[in-house]
Amino acid sequence: MLLAATLLGGALPAAARADMLDTLQLHGFLSQALVITDRNDFFGPSSSGGGSLKYTEIGANASIRPHQDVLIAAQVLSRRAGGDGSDARPVLDYGVVDYQMVSNQQRTLGLQLGRFKNPFGFHNQTRDVAFTRPSILLPQSIYFDRTRSLGLAGDGVSIYLEERLPRGILRTQIGAGKAQVGDDVERALGLEPLPGSLESQSSAIGQIRYEHDGGRIIAALSTASAEAEYSSTVAALDGGQFNFKPWIFSLQYNAEKWSLTGEYAIRKLSLEGFDGFRNFDTTGESWYLQYSRRFLDSWQWFVRYDSLVNDRSDRSGEVFESQTGRPAHSQYADDVTIGLQWAPVSRLLLAAEYHHIDGTGWLPTQDNPDPAETSRRWNMLLFQLSLRF
């Protein structure tokens, strides 16, 4: 991207070039957490010794405006969440050329070309940036880690329109491209030990968001469709189709000192064309409700109830247990969380939170390879230090 900027710069007169370089911005962040659990492991060996330090997020981005209507931006992200050090290999989080073709007092219309972050729910676009999260862990029922690569970003094109209405703003974004399908998805689907791999196909996302009265009330509806095909040397597995179709309804009320946030998601997940044992077609359901309150300028506390069921037609997981022999509690999770954030200076954020969880519905399989050894009720304490520039 910098190369592109340099090339563009080369074709411009010196004054314009200086003007453009003036728009160059560099930003970054770093977060390190300590995760302690009494039972089950979350992001590393959190239930043994003094806890796990294997939750680290580091990112750096650059952006420049070579022309008044054009923004070029890219971010590299290194993220370790459990796993070994190789998980922290830096990846291109986003890389876009953003062109605003219309920008006047009534509306803004633009398009993004490249790898763009999916506007999914309130938090997906910046889910790895602690400063934009209300808590150390986002509500896991919706922003779970198991299949995070699927919804994270798309490679393609996205169009956005912001329309200013008399009492608020209506923002619409539609994107199409290629979803990313990482190892996490294969692991979550139990395909990891098989000879083959999931190749992403098309994906589409859409969000419509209304901000009333300067953001006092925000409502959003997001949807996506991601598809992947399994290619394998084993005929019974080759050509298997994976399909993921979530909807999220989001609502937030913001007062000066407090916010009330709720999101509800319904997720259609299917696997077909495999041998009968692995095929499935389920609809999962998630929601959370969160109250957060700011105090003493730089402090904030929150309380949240967060609930997930993997299959709406089997909320208790008992059917799943009788069919697979794996624990019923792996099919749901109810999480009560309280937490505290303190930003003594704007570049530093310290946070702590406590979770009491019933169920292992979003517990990473990577950290807990044998579902039979997981515990239904567990507690988790997290501390996190974050820096940004």
Added chain:
Amino acid sequence: MGANHSRGTDTQDADLHPVALRGELIASVQPPRGLPVAWLRHGLLLAFLGLLWPPAVAASDSPVLVAHPNVQTPRLTRDTTRAIFAMRQRTWPDGQAVRVYVLSNDNPVHGRFVKERLAVYPHQLQLAWDRMVFSGTGQAPTRVFSQVEMRERIASTPGALGYLEMEYLDDRVQVITME
């Protein structure tokens, strides 16, 4: 609001309706004397508007919008102003690139400008910037450390937009009216 605009709070309406919107609005609806019914109607209208937009109250001594003198847009709607300060809109309505300058979040002048003029809260704006900067959808505004620096940067940067208290205005910057 023009730089030479009188403060406007000396009108009776403003005294009666402390939540009234802004000096020029008050001036424009000030009724002729001796028409109590129209007078009351205007008063009620203002009070009602005040109820509808509780955070939108701008005292006449709120910091004013200020731009580089070459900017060709003398008036901005509040929604456009908000979109520009939220860094979602990157150009002036005539297509010129806009450069946004702000004071730090804990500066009381920033707090008053954001709350009274834009009708949002500083922490909301900061979150909006973080979301832009870390999702590839926009850039952060340029932070300055004092109103004197704000004035100098705006006076010397084509397309610049910021805010100043009245006493910091001079003829090297242009006051933009917000409607």
